[in-house]
Amino acid sequence: MSRPMDMCAAEATASLLHAEESFSACLARIDALIFKPLLQAEPSDQKGKENFKLFLLLNDRFQALWNLTEENYRIVKQKCSTSEPFCIQDIYIVWKGDLFLSLYIQYFVTFANYVVVHGFEHATKSKSEAWKHHKTVLKQFLTDFTSETSMSLALYTVLHKPIRDHIEQYILLLTKLNEVLKEGSEKDVVTSTVKEYVKLESFISQVLDEACFTKTLWKSLGYKFTDMLCVPERRLLEDSRNLPISASTNRSDRILLFDDVLVLIQGNSFQSFDLKLVWVDENCREKSTPGLYGLRIITPEETFFLSAKDPQMKAVWQWKLNQAIRQALNGKRDFPLWGKTGEGTEPPSCRFFTYVFRLESKFKSASYEGEWHWGKPHGKGTVKWRDGRNHVGDFKEGLEHGYGNDMVYKGYFKDNVRQGFGILENHSAEHPFKYTGQWENDKKNGYGVWEDKDRGERYIGTWLDDHKHGQGIVVTQSGVCYQRTFHADKMVGSGILLLEDDSVYEGNFTEDLTFVGKGKLSFANGFILEGTFTNKSGQGLQTQGILNTSNEQPDERITKTQLGLKEFPVEKRWKGIYDQFLEFIHSGCKEETEESFTGFHIQTSKELRKSQEYLFCHRGTEDVSWKIEDILEELVHLKELESLQRYLEKALKSSLHPLGKLLKALTIAFQATYSGIGANRHLLTMAQEEVKYYAKKIWEFYQGLLHLALEQKGQMPAKCVDGETSDQKACSVVLPLILPCFYPELFMLYMLYHEREDDLYCQGIVDLSLFPDIKLLEFLDVQKHLWPLKDLTLTTNQRRSLIKDKCFLSATECLQKLITTVDPREKLLILQKTYEEIESTVSRVVETDYKLPMDDLLPLLMYVVSRAKIQHLGAEIHLIRDLMDPTNQGGLYDFLLTALESCYEHIQRMRLHQRENCHLSHSS
Template sequence: MGGKSSSLENAENSRISAFPEVFSSQEFSCAASCQAMSTAGILGSLLQVEENFSSCLARIDALILKPLLQAEPHDPKEKENFQLLVLLNDRFQALWNFTEENSRNLRGKRGSSDSGCIQDFYILWKGDLFLSLYIQYFVTFANFVVVQGFEQATKSKSEAWKLHKALLKEFLRDFTSESSLAPALHAALHKPFRDHIQSYLQLLSQLQGQLQEGSEQDVVAAVIREFGKLESFISQVLDEACFTKELWKSLGYKFTDVLCVPERRLLEDSRNLPISSGSARSERLLLFDDVLVLIQGNSFQSFDLKLVWVDENCGEKSAPGLYNLRITTPEETFVLSAKDPQMKAVWKWKLEQAVRQALNGKRDFPLWGRSGEGSEAPSRRFFTYAFRTEGRLRGATYEGEWLWGKPHGKGTLKWRDGRNHVGDFQEGLEHGFGICLVPRRSEDRYDCYKCHWYQGKMRGYGICEYGSDLVYKGYFKDNVRQGFGILENFSAEHPFKYTGQWENDKRNGYGVWEDKERGERYIGMWLDDQRHGEGIVVAQSGLCYQRTFHADKMVGSGILLLEDDSVYEGNFTEDLTFVGKGKLSLANGFVLEGTFGARSGRGLRTRGVLNTAPEPEEPRPAAQLGLKEFPVEQRWTGIFEQFLEFLQSGCKEEMEESFTGFHIQSSKELRKSQEYLFCQRGTEEISWKTEDILEELIQHQDLQSLQSYLEKALKSSLHPLGKLLRALSVAFQATYSGIGANRHLLGMAQEEVKFYSKKIWEFYQGLLQLALEQKGQVPSEEADPSLQKGSSLVLPLILPAFYPELSMLYMLQHQREDELYCQGIVELSLFSDIQLLEFLDVQKHLWPLKDLTLTSNQRRSLVKDKCFLSATECLQKLITTVDPREKLEILRKTYEELEHTVSRLLEKEFRLPMDDLLPLLMFVVSRAKIQHLGAEIHLIRDLMDPTNQGGMLDFLLTALESCYEHIQRIRLHPKESSHSS
């Protein structure tokens, strides 16, 4: 019994706790001018009123409440009403105690010498508590009226009730002339309270008349107004309760059993204020304080007011003589039609106020009137709702933001089968970023989709962690993988990784497949999840081949590159056995051409012609694969398409958020369930906003400013250009790192990097043009001549993203040359500085002997590593940078250091002629001992700015190449070697 009472009390408190505090704590001081004798008389009258009221409450308690509380019923339905009676008694006792307390306070003041000031009137300084107790009592009383509690109480068969019945009837004659007991009980439990409030008002009016104009009179006037509001509130509460009770009497049990709730109030009935559904499907419309009910025949529909929207502008033509209101709910929209505009206006006002009060969780004070006019209900709301009708959301529960009857904003959608979606919604559909969990049928695991959504379907960039240890990060369209994406399997059984193009959830187009178990990488074309078209296979051993594939099977002839630089052109099997006609070009220059076949256990069998030739003096350059088969502009179209779509959309922020977010991370980081996007959100000092990007672009158009801006943008994982670069670096790394570090792929890699710089420059120009168009400006026709080939400006800026893989390919490509070069360096290192200068035929007047420190017992032939030290240290910095421009600048500074040293020796300005430069530069190169100098030279040559060709820097690079080639050919005679040692 106590638990039920507590729950009812909590329900009521939730409905009345938010009533405004109409009384603030006031500090009253007894003014010297107050009418002491007059106010003292009013204070005495107030004490008399309180004592009479307290006596009345005591009789009500003894003759009504106690007997009723002793008659606890056994019927479950009656027990619910009994709990309300218990709660009503609690409210009654609280009021009675409050009255007793104030009576004691008044009696104490009556004998005091300073009595008669308005601070003695507790109804002024305890007004907030007084108001709260009366509101609570009458709300509970009204609840008891609604459920016909008095009618049921009079039917009690308890002995306590029967014994008091005669005495009770005598007592009730003072309150009503009704002969029936239920109305008498109703009157006895509310009329004394209302009369008591009237007494308060009369006394307060008298007090106000006794006071002079000023702050004290204003205080009393304010309290009188609040007591007037309380009277209005009580009248409205009782009227609503009686109105609601009569409704429950008129409706059948089928409706009342479901709809009748003690706290629920009927606010309007279409039988009293006619209005009908536009479809004529509802016979009756009932507006309660929490739900809207449509009744038709023996069925009804109820709509929670928190999710009801009222729209006067229906957008639909009204029938002649009808005035419409459109009602929108989560699953249904219908039109209400009134016959005159006044009736429509009343319904609209009542509906809007009821919705607003339901959303606020409280009724107005008073319930209706000027205080209840308030603002209209907000269109955006937060609520939880379970969908019931047919459709894709049937059985799902949505908790989150709503707008005009549809999920809109942040929310969570959960289905009964375990699916749930957390994220952004728009007009009822998943739209924006969201995380969706889908249970796997046969396992206790989930597929997790962290994607961007568009009108209910996955679209744009996303990360999907499948319950089967698969992770996909890439683009979607209409719920399927579409465009560029990466699929990786982390399971130990068959680990693999695919990076490339997708179409309709299948691998289609150019892509890279890495089989980690077999140690192979496939680079080429795909169709319907199978290798189809031209392809290159690279093995962990360094062996690679190029073939045509059809439905995952090799067809036709191909090129097989062996580890020893032998090249086979022809047909071969899956296990790389030569079969049929073919041509084998050996590393020593021999060529075997004919028909090949395999003998079981007996090696290779062939019939053909062997052409012999002397071993070439210089090794042949490694064959380059894929250049013709995979045009560079067709390799990673999926990455560029997304950026182009973003650009064409006018750089909308939602598009920017979804077009790319690739960032190189470990597999462990990929699997974090709370990961949002690969963008490093909030970790950068620079934050980029779409609207700021276009604004800033216009401010950086001159060469120096633009270079600084592009460098900053490309380093950022939040700027669109930076995002594009990261996606490209992911694709580049997937192709050429690890197994893909094969020298036969250098041409492809070099081609890609140059193409990337071109595309990034094109997209920069597209962004700039859009920015200028939005500003109403026209692109300048007189562009800076230095920016005409902007890709040369971009290339050094993006090179660091590709340098590790690119540098490795250059080292592998020139490995043999660098080995010969290193051998030459080792032999030259046996010379002292003076011996090396002499060996290289450096003219003696250029020898920096002043830099050598000799003791008396040292010979010049023993002094090493002191000559041209500044130039040597400068050249060693060549490996500290990845930018070809900076490498060339280091070479120029090395040349300047050589000239500076020689000028210092000669004590005059001196320009080194080519004949003197080459031996000196060779001396510096041999002492710098740069390990992979050949790879460095070729990287600079291939990626340098074309504007440097034919200039001073090109000349110095050519000189460095000559030194490198000369050192490769150095082979000292044994006697020279022994002499130097």
């Protein structure tokens, strides 16, 4: 680098050092004399509190600017103290120009928001003692202002003028440097930077003008309008009172163009139109009033005309409307606001947006998400009515078009045919159905679930070329279900039929569930009928065989029969979902496989146009942007278990994160199988093992994403240091996070499976609830020295009255919380807390730390269980047992769960003995 260049850079750096030193000192004074006192003067009224939050944000932006100035000062000072040659990279405002611009923009946007809501006026009216004390000092600081200057205007000026002046210093300094630089890359960099700072200067001027313009509007409008329209971020871009235009011939209305909405005020009412769904047509074919120049404004439900007196006024409104619409669609303002970047670019006529219809029409109260063209749904879209109807498909000029109204397919495609996991639903009244499962070459192939809504039946099983083929389970609305082999939709061979009264038939039967040929019928009471069954017309069902009555006890094995376990191994269900995700990972998480994974493509066939929604992805509903490169980067830094759990919880709740999409797909599949008709107790084990397998697969796929992230960084995966297997990690980390998605259907199955035991238990609880506390303690053989009655020196009758429903109350209330959570871990913690509450109560009674032996614990726990009256305790116990972390087996939690189980069974047996005794007394 030449010597003159060093000198130029050195002079620029010295000037910059002096400027930053002075500016930093100025900011320090502003902080001490303005921000700190105002931050101590928090208002008590609601409006003041809202403004105060905005002032806190302004303070944050100010501090960020000050910190950047200080950092720049330190860097420049350090450079000036060395003898090294200077270069452009030493000038921080050039080298880090984007950062400077960003922080200044953030500050002035927030500053303008504060101006719009009359922030400075409210702040200076503060009655805080801290603020009153600083007013005198502040007036000395504001020496440039006369006594007539209002305090609010003084504050407004001090908080923006020094900062604007400093930006002007940057421009002058860089301009001088640019003048002496020779042509080349360094001069080009400085030239570009100067342009950006000039744009920033223009931007700030425009932002402040808009803020004052908007503030004046809110002052002029009544509370009725400002309460509904005034938000800090909203800016008035044009007012028909400033640039005349009208929506009616009597000219009494008012048009307000904001940066996000167009507002039409007529009398005491107004209409607001979201700019993203506003189209401006200058070529009005309608007959307009002579001497007026019109624009047609098109919105989803209304069209109206704006009329101007001359073509120039019409052109300005048209330009401003189009620029505002374009910027609203882009989601950001131009920089500067009305600079050259906005010229010549009109908003697109085709858009993608969500809208809820309000006015009377066939779409009233329906939500439409999809493509629009000149105010009407046009192209691909989804309309959903409140009654559950929907149309997913093509729209043409606001109406459903072609395929979509009857059958809807949501899922994956390959080479223009349905392939992989997908859902086909027919909404027609003639034959409504829904298929959720695997597709191959546009046909149902593999594992899937078919719901025939006419017949009230659900088929769970395998398919081949669009036919039920192989093993299948049929569940009916009446509660009857059967397992059978199918061949091209026809039942073949023998099967197992489970009836509503808990009888089980094994043999051949017809489609209308009539027994045919050899078979065995096992009754719920233990009797077995084995023989040949026939069904002659008019004579009903007949059989020749042997009735075995030797076993008069109900056969537990029969009532607890579980289907589908051998026939549908859990790892072979929903392979289409797992394979799609696996392909996504193996591809290196490429964007094209991400599209396929989210069910994105729309395809066409000869007969009908197949259409999809984003299968698991809901656009515009989340703040977080889950870009795959960001996801992989974040995974590498997850070291602690707690941070991993937080990350997984956030990812699984997101409809945009790959793991969240996977969970959404699995939830859809699970509900298609086990909700509604599928709520059958004979499917419990199948459902329970499926949920555990989901957790395992999600953990595996998380590991897959992590390995990919580490590979891209050139790192090796760390070995598991806690000794837990993948299955244990899935159970301890993932299962509690995903269980809420499946809990309603799963717990319903547990309730149905344990219905009989829970009924007996509930009847036992009713009997025990008739006992007063003392009598119940006696009945349960709780040792008297453990009764919590020692502190009461009352008569027996008084004592009974006082302790009614209060004995071991803390433990009882604790156990009742068992039903408030779905997580087995939390349920076990509640059980442990209940035990501790019992032990704590007993310790207070005996006035020493008392560790309960099993002989004492069981009667006391039985007392608490009987008073807690948890309705479906059997279902709760078995869900915890089946889904709890395997590492808890054999430990304290296992012991406490076993104790609770013993109490539950004991209460059932008490009721059984009562029944038997009652039966014997009647017999005698």
